[in-house]
Amino acid sequence: MITKRDTPITEEELHAYVDGALPYDRACEVEEYLAAHPDASSRVAAWRKQATLIRERWGGVADEPVPERLKIDHLVSRKAGAARKIAAAAAIAFVIGAGVGWVGHDLSGFGRNTDIARALADAAIEAHRLYVAEVRHPIEVRADEEHLVRWLSRRVGSQLKAPDLQPEGLKLLGGRLLSGPRGPTALLMYEGTSGDRVTLTTARAMREGESAFQWRSSGEVGAVAWFENGLAFVVAGPAERERLNRVARRIFDAYEVAENEKK
Amino acid sequence: MAMLNYAVENPMTAVRRGLEPLIPALRRFARALARNSETADDLVQDTLVRALRGEHLFHGGDLRTWLFTILLNLDRNRRRSLSRKPVLAVIEDVDPAGDPGADGRARDIERGLSLLPPEQREVLLLVTLEGMSYREAAESQGVPIGTVMSRLSRARTALREHLEGELPQLRRVQ
Numbered sequence: 001m002i003t004k005r006d007t008p009i010t011e012e013e014l015h016a017y018v019d020g021a022l023p024y025d026r027a028c029e030v031e032e033y034l035a036a037h038p039d040a041s042s043r044v045a046a047w048r049k050q051a052t053l054i055r056e057r058w059g060g061v062a063d064e065p066v067p068e069r070l071k072i073d074h075l076v077s078r079k080a081g082a083a084r085k086i087a088a089a090a091a092i093a094f095v096i097g098a099g100v101g102w103v104g105h106d107l108s109g110f111g112r113n114t115d116i117a118r119a120l121a122d123a124a125i126e127a128h129r130l131y132v133a134e135v136r137h138p139i140e141v142r143a144d145e146e147h148l149v150r151w152l153s154r155r156v157g158s159q160l161k162a163p164d165l166q167p168e169g170l171k172l173l174g175g176r177l178l179s180g181p182r183g184p185t186a187l188l189m190y191e192g193t194s195g196d197r198v199t200l201t202t203a204r205a206m207r208e209g210e211s212a213f214q215w216r217s218s219g220e221v222g223a224v225a226w227f228e229n230g231l232a233f234v235v236a237g238p239a240e241r242e243r244l245n246r247v248a249r250r251i252f253d254a255y256e257v258a259e260n261e262k263k
Numbered sequence: 264m265a266m267l268n269y270a271v272e273n274p275m276t277a278v279r280r281g282l283e284p285l286i287p288a289l290r291r292f293a294r295a296l297a298r299n300s301e302t303a304d305d306l307v308q309d310t311l312v313r314a315l316r317g318e319h320l321f322h323g324g325d326l327r328t329w330l331f332t333i334l335l336n337l338d339r340n341r342r343r344s345l346s347r348k349p350v351l352a353v354i355e356d357v358d359p360a361g362d363p364g365a366d367g368r369a370r371d372i373e374r375g376l377s378l379l380p381p382e383q384r385e386v387l388l389l390v391t392l393e394g395m396s397y398r399e400a401a402e403s404q405g406v407p408i409g410t411v412m413s414r415l416s417r418a419r420t421a422l423r424e425h426l427e428g429e430l431p432q433l434r435r436v437q
Contacts, residue, residue, distance in 0.1 A: 012412050015419070019390055021397065046423040051391040053372040053426075058295040058392055062287035067304060070290070072283050075311050195343070 009033045014040060018047045124201040124234035125221045127178065127187060132197045140176035148175055152186040158204050158231055163254035165190050168247050170198055198237035198247060205232045213248055215241055224248040229259060281326045282314060288393060289330060295388050296338055298373065306341065310334040331393075331403040335385060342381065375425040383418035386411055 009030055016022045017030045034041040068074055141148045143162070153160040155177050162172050170190035178185040178201075185203040192198070211227040222239030225232070226248065235248045289310060293303035310333045317333075376384050382404065389400040401411045 047419045057369045061291040061294045
């Protein structure tokens, strides 16, 4: 009859023995085995010693008093500070919203679109700065949460997309919703391999129509803005015009494809 | 209906209440991971802020492994950004007081750990310093248990080589 005693001791069980993860009976069998196998025994002794050294070195940190800045009460009150930043963002979104609204009300043609696009782009550059550079946690909903695009689309009131910008080396991090008087504004954030970030701000324009890409830059941040199918788009990122134009083109194409599929 | 409210605790409150007692362990783990105490506490702070912001994303389960997952992810981001720009982080000296041998031993284990690939260092610390089960370590790292076992095994083998290979040399120097 095969008893458990005959089962060979595996390397994994030696680790489990050191980590106290074996049932008592099996641990006893491992001890017998170690007594007869000096090689395994010295390995086990070395692993134990490592664990002791690690605990000796850092174990005491848990007994230190927790600094004030790490206390929950403190952090919760800090969240009020974060709320102020969101209010600032809402103010920026107000500008975006107002700009988008203006397109609908005041323009009979698109001759003055350049100005609107400029104002929009400036606002988006500010939003970009706020969320890319200043806030530690730039994203409200992560990209891997499948409801991101659905949620933003519903709130903005138009079918949005999170265009694939991988060919430009940009990976979608996630998004957040900015609220403005003319309606909610979606902000998607992408990150490049070197940590460079690009945001896509989208809001509903008040009328149908299209425009050419408008370039705007302020310091190290640049933006490309355009209108299409009742939506206003601004792509903001490091001020490399050619690259942002390529990114904008990809976004434009992604929406174009979606539009054609509808037809 | 009002009676029901007594029975069901607000999940946000539950997370907050559960966070507090875990902070010392998070600090300990972060210190071993980041080696610099300022950086380590920054990591813990960011972890807690994120956990508080994502309270609604936590649907039961193990709060501790969830927190360690957040911390590990933040640490990976941190290391990624460190590799982008040359930053001179202060690596703290070990407290020279106390057991005279402790100084050298502490330096050896620090150096040994720093030479391990990050994911191996993480597993070894989760298991030995935090006393996590293999399942919990796997959950924290978001990998299967088999991966945890092989990382642990490689970490211990490499660390043994380092400790047993270099200790005699150091003694010779003295």
